[in-house]
Amino acid sequence: MLFGRGPECARIDRLLAALRQGAGGAVVLSGEAGIGKTALLDYAREHASGLGVLSVTGAEAEAPIPFAALERLLAPVPGPIASPPRVRPLCGSTAREIPGPEDRFAIYAGFFRVLTAAARSAALLVVIDDAQWLDRPTLDAVAFAARRLTTERIGILVATREPQGPASVETSGVRGLDDEAAGQLLAALLGRRPPDDVVAAAAAQVGGNPSALLELAGTLSCDELTGTRPLRLPVRAGSAATRIFGARIATLDDATRRALQVAAVAADDGLPVVSAVLAHLGIAGGALGTLEDTGLTSFAGGRLSFPHPLIRSAAVSDLPPTRRRSLHRAVAEMLTDPAQQDRRAWHLTEATLAPDEGTARELEQSARLTSERRGYAAAAVVMEQAAAFSADEAGTARRLCAAADAARRAGRGTTALRLLDRSDDHTTDPALRAASAGVRGRVELHTGAACIARRVWETGAADIGRRDPARGAHLLAMAAEGALVAGEPEGALRLARRAIRSAPPRDTDTTLLGSLVIGSALSLSGNPSDGMRWLQDAAALARWGTDADVEWVLFAELGAVAWHGEDGDPRQVLDPLVHRLRAEGAWGQLPLALYVTALADSRLGRLHSGRRAATEAVELATRTGDLLALCAALGCLAELEAQLGDEQACRAHAADSLRIRERTRLGEMHRDALDGLGLLELSLNRPDRAVDHLEEANRRPSGYADGLLVARASSADLLEAYVRSGRDVPDAVREQLRLLTELALPDALGALICRGRALIGDDAEYDTWFTKALQLHARSPSPFDTARTALCYGERLRRAGRRRDARKHLEVAFDAFRHIGARTWAAQAATELGAVGRPVDAPAAAAGHRLTPQELQVARLAARGGTNREIAEQLFLSVKTIEMHLGRLYRKLGIRSRTQLANYLRDNVLA
Known part of the structure; x- marks a missing residue:
């Protein structure tokens, strides 16, 4: 084929x-x-x-x-x-x-x-x-x-x-294959397509030559084919390289051939290094000029390049291993600048056979630099190499654990678990085993095994607690997190309190994580007032009081957003964090960050921005196997699509999220999806169905007295569904609402509680509660929630015969819904306006709303000036796929240029 x-x-x-x-x-x-x-x-x-x-x-x-x-x-x-x-x-x-x-x-x-x-x-x-x-x-x-x-x-x-x-x-x-075709060829050979970056690197090294590509694939290790380890350069493309360029190389004199071999080994280090190595080896300087005259290399601007990448492979194809290693060592000796540390370390690995602690230390230092320059995936590879050259078991175990943590952050959970198994095999030291448990539990949690994560962390805490109380307390707090995600808030509360009690006085990390768990567990138990205080303290600590790990900062923001625990803009924290994770190649942490960003956008009425973030979270989590982030992001996406009025997408994404929750032990991960389905049914005027979804979304976890939570964002939706369907509001819910309105709550949450009181209030009190809700909305602006309150108020006024007063609020709701793109909600407002003698046309679907989420992502990046290749790299797609998306969306929107695209997105509030 x-x-x-x-x-x-x-x-x-x-x-x-x-x-x-x-x-x-x-x-x-x-x-x-x-x-x-x-x-x-x-x-x-x-x-x-x-x-x-x-x-x-x-x-x-x-x-x-x-x-x-x-x-x-x-x-x-x-x-x-x-x-x-x-x-x-x-x-x-x-x-x-x-x-x-x-x-x-x-x-x-x-x-x-x-x-x-x-x-x-x-x-x-x-x-x-x-x-x-x-x-x-x-x-x-x-x-x-x-x-x-x-x-x-x-x-x-x-x-x-x-x-x-x-x-x-x-x-x-007939030219070389592009990356897309190269990937198809490798998939046919191997039975599955390697990752895009592996395909691109392999194709580049052989110039897209299919025969050489197949030979190269046969020489690559499993780690190289899966992207766990980068390709060794220059690659050995075997007979294909020799067949194409071997005859020309065979005609070179000895000095020129040796110069070509040095150039092949050190090409990535620059022409000055190649010249220094030649001088070190006693090869005449004129050999480089002679080599350039043959057309096998070219030099410009201090850089050395090959007209075809297979020349580089052919140059070293017949080098004996000892000769190849000596060339790498010679190159390493010339790399003395600290900025060349990672290149020096790489050449040392190619030159060294036996364990060598000096080489291991250089590689470890290089790994730390690599994480800053090229991301965690590359750092994991280098740190694993450092472990291989370690001179003792403890060094091997410690470096393997560090490599596993880097792999985890890069989104390579399977690799991380393999490295942790090897690390544990090399040590019985409780401290090293505790470090391994910390990383292992995080991988298990994100692959959906929350109960296993809890058990790993709890066992680790027991093993290390007496020897290192701080480490033990920290693992206990992590175990509490695992219990919370598994749907066991009572156990989470118990573990978190133990962790805080046993932590040293200034252990802010454990205090932060424990506070987050306690706040969330109390809120789930029906005690949102105390829970909110814990969550607010934790958020403040995460932002200003400690250099916390990114997961805990995200957990703090998630708690604040999910429970409306603050009135500021969480994007001020989340945007720099997302930018940093992208720069670090932290693909294992980015999906969760994007999910929290999308959830914040959902709460703040930034529906298209939120949908974009949630869509990217889903795509990244799918690629990395992060079931925790995938389940959460799908649920959030369903909620955003309910707000936007995209029924088909909302139902599909909610179903996907709930399926993941069913087949894993992510007990608390069902609420967003059910919130979305309930909101969708409300928007379609099906309140009975909405009640079914929203009661399940707001039910207290098992282990607590049966009842409903009233302080979640969707609790107001549930109250609206009760009223619209004519069902009785449970007395316990009424009492909880009454108690909550007496508490000092954040404005965003307070506005929703007041809306709830207004919805179930009698004719003498609904004006008061709706007015108070709108006042609180004004202090914590959320266009969608504000419009929902205005719509409910307008409906109530219309039913009371106050048509002029109703029209004012309904016009506000209609304009807001139309502006943010919430079409079905705008249609509801339009119907209500028609009923009070102010007919308006319900908004039709704009062309921009017919774009798929991925097309919308591509459109935004293109409108901001990104090249096709830059967009492809950011979205983990091929350049050809980006070209296809742009062509399709240009046709949908009837435009021809990126300037027109930018103007369209701006004019339609899609930018």
């Missing part, structure tokens, strides 16, 4: 179609060895049904023999057609002689007559492979025929390594 050869196959198809219609033609396919020319010829033969086919492949050994290839080409032609006088000079021994010019012309003409005779019964396709090795007379005969095919039913298809075919014959250059 061919990949990435659409244009070439289309040209062959046109040639075959022309033959079937009685017209001839010739095409030359030109390209380097292994580029796929033979596969294209095979494609032509496979699709030549109903045609006669003659084939020949050039043989280097026969190149000096005149007409040797022509004789083999015509061997299948029946005797009467190929007999004299048509091709008399080709028969017998005369074919081994060199005829004169007149005889050669007669042979060319005779060859053409044979072809035309053979094409009388059926159109004829002549296929010639490796034409660079045809003897010259045969090549001239083919060229002679190719120029005379316009009116004949003969097609000639030639493959050659020469850059240009015969004059007046169409030549089509």
Whole structure:
């Protein structure tokens, strides 16, 4: 099967179609060895049904023999057609002689007559492979025929390594595969497609040459194929590299060949380093100039480059291992600048066989620098290498654990667990085992095994607690987090309180995490007032009081957002955090950060921004296997889509979230999805269905007295659903509402509680509570929640016969819903306005709302000036996919430029 050869196959198809219609033609396919020319010829033969086919492949050994290839080409032609006088000079021994010019012309003409005779019964396709090795007379005969095919039913298809075919014959250059086609080829070979960055790196190293790519894949380790470990450079593309460039390299003198080998090993370190290594090895400086004259390398601006990446592979393909290691060590000795630490460490690993603590220390330092420069994935690889060179078991275990933590942050949980298993095998030290437990529990939690995470952390705390109380307390707080996520708030509360009691006085990390768990558990138990105080204290500590790990900062923001525990803008904390995680390549932590960002946007009425963040969170979490973030982000996405009025997407994403929760032990991860479904049913005026979803979303966890939570954001939706459906509001809910309105709550939460009191209040009190709710909304602006309150107020006023007062609030609601893109809610407001004598048109779906979430992501990044490649890297897609998305959305929006795109997004509040 061919990949990435659409244009070439289309040209062959046109040639075959022309033959079937009685017209001839010739095409030359030109390209380097292994580029796929033979596969294209095979494609032509496979699709030549109903045609006669003659084939020949050039043989280097026969190149000096005149007409040797022509004789083999015509061997299948029946005797009467190929007999004299048509091709008399080709028969017998005369074919081994060199005829004169007149005889050669007669042979060319005779060859053409044979072809035309053979094409009388059926159109004829002549296929010639490796034409660079045809003897010259045969090549001239083919060229002679190719120029005379316009009116004949003969097609000639030639493959050659020469850059240009015969004059007046169409030549089509066959180039290397792009990343998309390279990925398809590797997937066909390996059974699954490697990650995009692995495909891109492998394709770049072989110039997209399919043959070399397949050979390279066969030499790569499992870690290299999965992206766990980067490719070793220069790669060894085996016979493909030698076949293409080996002959040229073989002609070099010894000094120039050695210079080429040094250049191949040190190319990424720059020309000055290559020159220094050559001088160190006693190779004359003029060798570099001689090397450039051969065309195998070029130098410009202090940089060394190769015209084709396979030259680099061919240069070292026959180097003995000892010689290769000595070259790497020579390069390492020249890299003395601290800025070159990571390159020096890499060369040392290539030069060292046995454990060496000096090399291990250099690699460990390099890993720390690598995490800042190239991200956690690269740092994990370097730290694992450091562990391999460690001189003792403790060093090996410690560095393997550090590598696992870097892999976890990079979103490679399976790799992290493998490294932790190896770390535990190398030590029985409780301190090292405790460090391992800390990382292992975090991986288990994010793969959906919250109960296992709790058990790992709790066991680790018991093992280390007496020896290191601070470490033990910290693991207890983490165990409390695991219990909370698993849906066991009572156990979480108990563990968190133990952790805070046993922590040293100034252990702010444990205090932070314990406070977050206590605040969340109290809120879930039906004590939001005390819970809110704990969450607010934790948020303040996370922001200003400690250099906390990113997960706890996110947990603090999540608690504050989920329970409306603050009135500020959480994006002031979240945006820099998301930016930092992107820069660090922390793909294992970014999905959770994006989820919290999306949830904050949902609460603040930034619906399109939130949908974009949630969509990216889903995509990243899917890639990294982060089921915790995936379940949460899908639920949040469903809630945002309910606000926007996208029924189909809301139901699909809520179902996906709930399925993940069912097959894992993420007991507390169902609420967002059910909130979304309840809100959707309300927007579609189906209050009975809304009640079913919202009661389940707001039910207290198991282990507590049966009842409903009233201080969640969707509790106000539940009260609205009760009222709309005509159901009785439970007395316990009424009492909780009454108690909450007596407490000093954050404005955002207070506004929702007041709306709830207004919805269930009698005619004498609803004005008071709606007015108070709108006042609180004004101090903590959320366009969506404010519009919902205005809509409810307007409806109540209309039912009371106060049409003029109702119109004022309904107009506010309609304008707000329309502005933020909440179409179904705007339609509700439009219906209410019509009922009070102020008819308006319900907003139609704008073209921007017909864009898929991914198209909207691409559109925003493009409108901000990102190149296709930059957008592809940020979204983990291929450049070709980005081009496809842009083309499709340009057609949907009826625009032609990125400037128009930016204007459209701005005008439609989509930017």
